[in-house]
Structure formats: C-alpha cells, structure tokens
Amino acid sequence: MRVAFYESAQDNVPRVEDVTWPQLRALFTTHRRSQCPQSPCPSRCPAKNGPAWSPVDISERRRNENVRAVTLAVFDLDHLTAEQLAPLDELERGGYAFALHSTHSHRPPDYCLRLIMPLSRPVLPREWPAVRTAALALLRVPADPATKDLSRLYYLPDAPEGAEPFAESTDGRPLDVDELLASARAGLPVTASPSAPSAPMDAASTTTDQHHLGSLLRRHARPENKALIGRVLRGQPLAPRGSQDTTLQQLMSTVAFCLPTDTPDAAIVELLRPCYAATDWEQGTEHLISEALKKLHRARVRKTERDAKRLVEHQALWERLGISTRAITSTSELTPTDEGQADPDEWMKQLVTYETREETRLRNLEANIYTVLLHAPEWRGALRFNEVTKELELSGSPLRADVRPDELDSEIAVWFQNSEYGRLGLNPKPSHVREVLRIVARQNAYDPLRDYLEGLVWDGKPRIDTFLERYLGATGDTEHLRTIGPKWLISAVARALRPGCKVDTVLILEGPQGLQKSTAFRILAGEWFSDAPLDIGNKDSAALASQFWVQEMAELETVRRAADVQALKAYVSRNEDIYRPPYGRVTVRTPRRCVLVGTTNSEEYLRNDPSGYRRWWPVRCTSIDIAALKQDRAQLWAEAVVRFHQGEQWWLTEDQAERAEAQAKERSETPNDGKRDAIVQWLTRMSPARRPAEVPLLQVAEEALGVPKGQLNAATDREIASVLRDLGFRNRIQCVSGVRRRVWVVPEALRNAPEEKPATAGHRPH
Incomplete structure (x- = not known):
C-alpha cells in the first residue's frame, strides 16, 4: 500500500x-x-x-x-x-x-x-x-x-x-x-x-447523532443564547480572552439544560471540539475541555433539581383540571428548556377557567384554543409556518394525515368537541379556530432552507472557484468565470441567510436545447426552485420571488417580453416584495429570498439598454455534469456558507464589473432586431386573409411589441418607425370621417407570406 x-x-x-x-x-x-x-x-x-x-x-x-x-x-x-x-x-x-x-x-x-x-x-x-x-x-x-x-x-x-x-x-x-x-x-x-x-452505539459515533445534538441545541436554546450556539457549532472560537470563562459557563449551561441528561460526555466533547480547537485558551485545548466538563456536570445538577420541581408542579396542575391520567410521570418526558427560560410544560396555567360546584371548567374562548394548539402535548409543534413557502403546515397532529388545508379549521373544531377539553367546556366553532390557526403557526415558524444550509459541514475541499467550468462546462474568460461562479453561490447563500440583502445580478446559462440547463438549477436549489413564468407587473411574480430560493426566467422570456427595460431592471434589483398572500386580508411586505437565474438557447437575447448590462452574468455552457452536481451539491453550498460567514463579498469590484459588462454586451440585440422578429411573427401568425393592409403605429406597438399605450413616447415612436421602414413598410396619411392619422402600409411580401403556426406545446427545453 x-x-x-x-x-x-x-x-x-x-x-x-x-x-x-x-x-x-x-x-x-x-x-x-x-x-x-x-x-x-x-x-x-x-x-x-x-x-x-x-x-x-x-x-x-x-x-x-x-x-x-x-x-x-x-x-x-x-x-x-x-x-x-x-x-x-x-x-x-x-x-x-x-x-x-x-x-x-x-x-x-x-x-x-x-x-x-x-x-x-x-x-x-x-x-x-x-x-x-x-x-x-x-x-x-x-x-x-x-x-x-x-x-x-x-x-x-x-x-x-x-x-x-x-x-x-x-x-x-x-x-x-x-x-x-x-x-x-x-x-x-x-x-x-x-x-x-451487540452493544448500544455511542451517540457520538455517527455523524447523524452529532447533527441531532446540534439540532436540539439550536431548537431549545433561549433566544439570547442562539447566536453563541450557532457560532460554536460552526467551529468558530468561543470568545476572546477576558470573556472566555463567562462564555464557557453560558455554553455548558445551555448544553446541560437542552440536551438529554444521559448524553455521553464524549459525544458533547466531539460536538464542540472544533470550537475548542479554534479557541485561544491560555492553558491549551485539553485544559479547556476539562473545564467545560466540570461546568457541564455542575449545570446538570441544577437541571436535575429544577426538573424534579417541574414534575411535581406539572402533576398538580393536571389533577386540578381533573385529568391526572394525562400527567407526565418522569422527568425524561419533560420538554427540554434552557436554564432561565419559562417552563413550556406550565402552559396549563395560561388556560382561562371558571369554577363550578363540581369542577374547574374551561372558557370557550379563542385564548384557550390558542393555548391548547400551541402548548398541549398533542399539538405542540404540529402547526408550523414555513418561512420559505409562506404556508401553514400540519405535521404530527392528532388528526388524520390526509386532512385538506381548506378543511383544517373544521377538523380541529371537531377534535376539540370530542376531546377532554370539550368535556370541560372548550367547544369552538370552525370560524373561531380559523382566527387562531395562523397565529399559532407563526409561533412555530421554521426555516427549512436556513436549517439545511447551516446544517452542512464543509469537507475542506475547494470546489466553488471552478464551479462553472467543472460542473456546467463553462467556456470563455477563465478569470471572469472563476469570479462570478463563487459569487453567485455566495449570493444565493446570502439571500437565504440574510433575506433582503442586495443581490441585483442574474446568472444566465447559454447552450443548445437539451443541455439540461434548468435541471442544473433544479438540482442545486432542490425543492426551493421554481421555473413558473414571470410577469414582472403581476402580483404573482412578487409572491414567487418571496416563496422560492432560485427563480428561473426560462428561455429568458421575461427579458424578451419586457416592454420597459427600466421596469425589468427595477424588478431584478428589488430587495423586498409586496403582495397579498392567498386568503390574506392585507398586503404583506417580505424581504426577498430568491436569486434570479436565466436559461437561453439564443446568442442575442438582452434588450438594448444604454445604461449598461452589469446585472447580467451570461455563461456559455458546453456540457453539464448532472451526476457530479447531484453528488457535490451539499459540499458546494457548504463551502459557500463558510465563505459567506467569513465575510466574502458576492458583488463585483469596479474592474470585475467592467469585465462582466463587456461579456453581457456581446449578448445584446443589434439595434431593432428583436422588434423586427416580433413584428414579422405577429403578422405571419395571422392567416393571409386576416392580415391588415395597413396599420397605425400604435397598433404595432401594443399588439406586436407589447408596449402599453401609456409608455409610448417620441423616442419609442421613432425606433418603431425605423424598424417598419427596414421591413419595407411605407407610411401615408389616412383620412377617416375628417380625422387625419398616419398609417403604415404592409409590404406585399408580408401580406402574402405563408401562415406560421405557433410551436406545439410540449416539454420545455432545459
């Protein structure tokens, strides 16, 4: 060997x-x-x-x-x-x-x-x-x-x-x-x-267990400790000298209170070892580990004492409601909670009750519906709000698994009426449940995209600098490709972890049909990818931009259709989206989480723009390694996450922007070419019998080029008139009912050209 x-x-x-x-x-x-x-x-x-x-x-x-x-x-x-x-x-x-x-x-x-x-x-x-x-x-x-x-x-x-x-x-x-x-x-x-x-496997012996321990810490640490936990789990230093001992006490208290008491010391040491190794501890790493374990053991004593008290109080509360059979019987069943945080198992104290001669009863109020759906063991965490999709989700509830979203309020109302809460007087109507659902879900909001990215562990092998060449077969200016490739990946991470941050560029993959350009983006973004058609003036496009991570402008139809180049650039540059969610009462303003990408088979697809093309990052692809993308997807994002946290910028320097501008300008339409094609196609898709002999310029602008009447101006008129002349149109003054107007006579070749059938609907090319 x-x-x-x-x-x-x-x-x-x-x-x-x-x-x-x-x-x-x-x-x-x-x-x-x-x-x-x-x-x-x-x-x-x-x-x-x-x-x-x-x-x-x-x-x-x-x-x-x-x-x-x-x-x-x-x-x-x-x-x-x-x-x-x-x-x-x-x-x-x-x-x-x-x-x-x-x-x-x-x-x-x-x-x-x-x-x-x-x-x-x-x-x-x-x-x-x-x-x-x-x-x-x-x-x-x-x-x-x-x-x-x-x-x-x-x-x-x-x-x-x-x-x-x-x-x-x-x-x-x-x-x-x-x-x-x-x-x-x-x-x-x-x-x-x-x-x-056989012997029980140590929790520290597999990566899966380590990931689970990290998830428990992220989930149960109180808010002021979450930043510390995130830093430690990323392997960053504990704290600078002077505040290390206090921070170590804070960390080990959180670990003791949020992880199961029987978690092996070795598993905790392995989980935190990268942080320990990165910390400049005066007496060395081994001494740091020893001190950490001492603090862990002392904190566990406090946790044991606190949980014993929690158990007694918990059982007494259930007995007061006359449902002692539901009480927790051991401390291991208690919900993990950080030191100093409110006990989540004391939720029954929040129930609004009244006394009768026979028993304690529950008021039939929205407040009690809220308390049960948020805190009761059957419902705790079952109603969640997905921060990415902006949807209410149901998981692990006492209801059947196939409940339809539009029936959820009725199903929950029936559940209440048949439960012990119903026997005690809590019998809500579906309309009362409906008022509470989204509020409860918001309290259980989670971010699967953030969880995915922050759960990745980079193996240390550099990949993203050559991302475009290695995985997408990009050719051309190597220095430029190795600049924009990692910056695009880091920009996507930035939008995921810091929604609303400035990202005003669009990566465009060029290549022949069948190259699987869209598939590449779909693999990278997974379930957070969308290729739904975009209409920048439509509220649905604002919703799409807020609900997905990577939004594709397929075959760059959005760019081609955009009558107003400035409106398109404004849409690309937007940091937040305003729209009314389904069944919402008011419009909402959400920080944008998506990055926009494009795919095209064309060589000239960018509209002429005198102000420049710096927002567009075109890349010519020759072959796309789908298998390698699937295999290395997690490591590509893991490296991008590391470099984002290290502060690497995802925008271009002035020199890099000039290089990108030159690359994009090569893809811009030669003057009027796009309008020529659009006008010809507009006419030839009519049957020869239906084609007009002459048309006013306004009709050409609206029907052939999609320019709204209100956006016409003298410059646009001159540009369209120039295209018509190039195509052989001639203008004349027409008088109808005493009203004079200028019309354009359609050339004979276009009046008699064969009818062009629209492309048959089928699979969209990748």
Missing part, C-alpha cells in the same frame, strides 16, 4: 512509499521519546513535532484535492475512558488487522490512542466519508471528527520522557471497503463478526 511521509508538521511535500502491513505494524508500535518543555505538558507541545505520515496516495503538495486514494483507516480516540474503549476488544475477536498506539497526550485513565486499520482496497476521495461513517458504526467508539480530513497529517508514535507508552498490533483481515459502502448506502448496521455481542 502507498503511504505519504513527512519530515515534520511544517513539511508540505509528501514522500510517497510502497509499504507492507508488517512494516507498518513495526513502525506503529515503536515510540520515540521526547522532552516536554514544561509539566503538565501543554496541549500544543512543541516536543511532539517530528516525523509524520499520512494514510494516502497523494501528489505534489499536502492538499485535499491532491489526494488520489485513502489507503488506511485512521481514528484518533482522544480523552476516552476504559469503558468507552471496551468495544475495541471486538476487533480482535472479529479477526481484524489493526495497530493501536498511544499518542503524546496519553495519560491513563485519560486515554489518548490512535487506531490504524488496513483497507481491502484503496478508497477514492469521494467514497471516504461513507466508508468512514460505516467504519465508525462498526467500532462503536467516539473518534475525533478531524480524522475525516483527507490529507490530515499524523505524528509517528511518540511519548514524553516519564510517560508509559502503549502499543499493540495484530495481523488479520482488512476492513472490507465495498461491504462498508454497501451498508452505508443501505443505512444498515455493520457488525464486527456474526458472533460478536
């Missing part, structure tokens, strides 16, 4: 050698001795910097894009207990080959080990994430997520003077790459051997 070696961590030029597993076993079980400059050893101890290696076949320099294949699986098992490492015993029983050695920070019972396992074949870079995930499921031991980095460098075994090194290795079978890939694709568990006993 091929392995890369380096002189030290500063060496970026790999020396790739062919080695055997027995040679590697000997290498990984022999420790060199180093002298630490102080005691205890600092986290970034300079003594451990020495000979290093990387389990890859790589070319040129140490960069992810230069990795040809992964040849060994490596997992760093840092700061684990003996209990957490126990599943490793199954590897030997399963007959696997492996080498296991201590690293520089190894101080039992705080174990720091590195596990190396041979593979049945070299793993392609694109296969590695799936292989690694499946291998972690096999190991059932939490591993440092940094080991997923393709070109990561590892020190050869090293132990400080006075520390006892550990190493063992076995011969046996390698990890079966194809078996791991198959299990990852099928979503099936992997077992070490048929006879190996």
